[in-house]
Amino acid sequence: MENSLREAAIAHAPFFITAPGETDVLFYGIAWFVVLAVFALGAFYLTLHALPEKLAHHANHTQIQLIGVLTLLALFTHNGVFWVAALVLAVVRFPDFISPIQAIADSLKTIARNKGEFGDSTRHEPVTETSVTPDMTQQENPKDV
Template identity: 50%
Template sequence: MSEAIHPAAVHHLPGFITAPGQSDWLLTAVAIFLIVAIFALGTLYLRLHSLPEVMAHKTNKIQLELVAVLALLSLLTHNNILWGAALLLALIDLPDFSSPLSSIAGSLEKIAGKVVDQPGGAETREAEPAEIEPLPHPLPRALPGHASPAHSSTEGKA
């Protein structure tokens, strides 16, 4: 074949036009760039969707599981309101109600004389009730200026 240019073609061809039978280097470069860009954007998208979960995990939030579920649901359903809710929950500190309530329950069991093993154990047994120490001084029978309860109960009967 001759390498003469067709008479209808322009005399100066751009560098990306290849001769017949040659590989197209521009098509190869664009294909590689497109594959790298798709993987980079996919990684960025997945990291963005896991951002609330990472934030909640770093600060040891109580609601970590809820944040993780909301982030996963927003990823699968493409509902942005779920991702926004997960982000808000990751940023907000919810008060810890369980620790004080379990402490109160443990104190009440201790006062009642019940000994409960750790949450993993199933043993519950009655303990000897603790003896109450008497007060160092007796309590007054009535407040100053008030009638004694013993006097007020006898006055009503007479």
């Protein structure tokens, strides 16, 4: 009687319950699914983490380095503020302040080298050691003696 009760229970059992001594196919299927899902989520997470660096292709070298540091900080500290800051830096295009200032500096060097030849009607003579300055006293000329 007990044997027939066991066989009747096994016959009415759901599909996910395996009989004794048989391979649990659902367990192995779920185990493989979990392993593949972890790898897929890890790849998605790392791809999402690299998004600011991919968006920063227009940025200058310093900005790209700053974005890289912020994304690494976000990756290792699990702090989303660093990732958001890197994303904002990657999306925002900063104006180029250095090039106009460098052009102004180069122009001033050229003007200083030419000693005021451009646009100046009076030419300034360079001050040398032999020229007289206001604080110097007039010395006698040896020819006058």
